[in-house]
Amino acid sequence: MTSSADLLVLGAGPAGLAAAWRASRRGLAVTVLERAPAVGGLAGSFEVAGVRVDHGSHRLHPATPPTILADLRGLLGDDLQTRRRSGRLRLAGRWVDFPLRAGELAGTLPAPLLARVAAEAVAQPLRRARTDSYAATLRRGLGPTLYEALYAPYAEKLWGLPGDRISAEQARRRVTADTPWKLASRVLRIRRNRGQGRVFYYPRRGYGQISEALADTAVAAGARIALGTAVEEVHPGPESVRVVAAGEEFHAGQVFSTLPLPALAAMTNPGPPAAAVEAARQLRFRAMVLVYLVCRDGRWTTYDAHYLPGPETPVTRISEPANYRDSADDPDDRSVLCLEIPCDVGDEVWRADDATLRELADEALAITGLPPVRAVEVAVRRLPRVYPVYEVGFERRLDDLDRWAASLPRITTFGRLGLFAHDNTHHAMVMAYDAVDALRPDGLDRTAWAAARSRFAAHVVED
Ligand SMILES: Cc1cc2nc3c(=O)[nH]c(=O)nc-3n(C[C@H](O)[C@H](O)[C@H](O)COP(=O)(O)OP(=O)(O)OC[C@H]3O[C@@H](n4cnc5c(N)ncnc54)[C@H](O)[C@@H]3O)c2cc1C
Known part of the structure; x- marks a missing residue:
């Protein structure tokens, strides 16, 4: 069977869905092709033992741009709740509130550790170390003690590499408070704002409700969403692009791809030149296993998330989705x-x-002093691509691949995996809005898109 559309969107995560909605509202005939049986991608939700859960801890951050927040409020109404963060972080064998509080840190952490952190903070402006890796950048900015106690083991768990093999770009994108002074000012600012930095937004029916609302409104605006439709081949042409998905052929004047960039390279014909093929081979993604434990004793704790940066367990975070919302369901x-x-x-x-x-889960709870779960039910999800790995030198490989992708006629790539970025949901939606805004009747406005791309380069990931 063959279908045609003005715009084909590959992937129904928040990026693809936001683009589909915005383009349909402009009157374009839009078809979204999604491999999974449900929308949402990494930001989707599903049920375990009758409870809506997410793919790991997800919150909509207060850094969400006002236009996007207003659109989501319009779509979700009162279901988009403003919640107070209530996380804890395991640091030096103790639990501290996360986001960090200055007073609590001073009262909880071992005095020798605090003294070393303070001495290194004072010496910070004098440190003249290298800044050519994640480790070097943060050692110089935060001091060796804080780096070794918190950031080094967490990085190795998250990305599977020691900090000196991780690019300095990772520190810029991921660590918003990269000097003790910025860290302190952030902690104090949170206090002054009476907890402004401590709130987040979360939908009553799970984080995936955001994507589901985007999908519903896109469909209402005329978009077609084909689920269970894995894209297999992409054939760019001068007049249109032909896409083969689940044995069906689709033709469109424009394609927006939110698929992982190396995956797009592998399915595009003609394929990239040798340098870009090699680049695609070398860009790595970190995978994740999500283990869901059903606690039959009611709520497990009152916290939304427990962060485990230390090397004592491979688990990095434990979240309890029901504590992210207030829902009678x-x-x-x-x-x-x-x-x-x-x-x-x-x-x-x-x-x-x-x-x-x-x-492994029971061990993580026991080692960190968390309450045991007398659950018998376990559900497991395996996600092959969650974190782009910013290994030292990745920039050149990404650039090779990105230049090839940008040269494809009528195809635009964006989204978290489409741009090999660690970005949040609101960043993915910003990309989608900008991509649709750059669409003209005769194709994509390359200048507008290039300007948007340089804005995306300044995104900083919120935890
Ligand atoms: C553990 C974890 C925690 C996170 N926490 C937060 C948070 O607290 N706040 C926040 O804002 N963000 C968070 N994020 C990031 C958030 O999940 C992403 O920013 C968001 O999902 C990106 O949306 P996207 O549409 O770009 O990509 P995705 O959600 O990855 O969507 C891409 C879609 O493409 C589909 N696809 C792939 N291959 C094919 C194919 N061949 N054919 C058809 N379809 C295909 C996939 O199935 C998927 O649905 C977190 C991510 C992770 C992994």
Whole structure:
């Protein structure tokens, strides 16, 4: 079967859906092709034991631009709740509130550790170390003690590399408070604003409600969303692009791809030149196993998330989705926890069976002094591509691939994996809005898109 559209959108995560909605509203005939049986991508939700859960801890950050927030409020109404953050972080063998509070840090952390951090903070302007890797940048900015206690082990767990093999770009994109002074001013600012930095937005029915609302409104505006339709081939041409997905042919004047950039390179014909093929091969993604434990004793804790940066367990974070919202739909007699375990596709964690993952989860709770879960039910999801790995030198490889993608006629790539960025949902939506705004009747306005791309380069990921 063959179908045609003005715009084909590849992928129904927040980026693809926001683009589909905005383009349909402009009167374009839009078709979205999505491999999964449901919308939302990494930002989707699903049910475990009757409780809506996410793919790891997800919150809509207060940094969301006002236009996007206003659109989401319009779509979700009162279901988009403003919530107070209530996380905890394991630091030097103790639990501290996260986001950090100055007073609590001073009162909880071991005095020798605090003294070293303070001495290194005072010496910070004098440090003349290199800044050519994540480790070097943060050692210089934060001081060796804070770096080694918090950022070094967390980085190795998240991205599978020691800090000196991670690009300095990672520090810029991910660590918003990269000197002790910025860290302190951030902590104090939160206090002065009476908790402004401590709130987030979250939909009553799980984070995926954002994507579901975007999908519904896109469909209402005329878009077609084809689920269970994996894109297999992309054939760019001078007049239109031909896409083969789930055995069906689609033709469109323009294609927006939010698929992982290396995956797009592998399915495009003619393919990229040798240098870009090699670049695509070398760009790595970190995978993640998500372990959901059903706690049959009601709520497990009152916290929304526990952050585990230390090397004592491979688990990086444990969230309890029901604590992210206030919903009468959530049962009183059970709760579901989600443990995030970054790994590589095919490694021991990736291949572990449910019983082994359950043991690993129990061990993480025991080691960190968290309450045990007397659950018997375990659900597991394996995500092959969650974090783009910014290994030292990745910039050149990405640039090779990106230049090839930008040269494709009638195809524009964006979204978190489409641009190999760590970005948040609001960043992915900003990209979608900008891409549609750059569309002209005769194609994409390359100048407007280039300006948008340089704005995206300044995105800083919020935790
Ligand atoms: C553990 C974790 C925690 C996060 N926490 C937050 C947070 O707190 N706040 C926040 O704002 N963001 C958070 N994020 C980021 C957020 O999930 C992403 O920014 C967002 O999902 C990106 O949207 P996207 O549409 O660009 O990509 P995706 O959500 O990845 O969507 C891409 C879509 O393409 C589809 N696809 C892939 N290949 C094909 C194919 N061949 N054919 C058809 N379809 C295909 C996928 O199935 C997917 O639906 C987190 C991410 C992770 C992994």
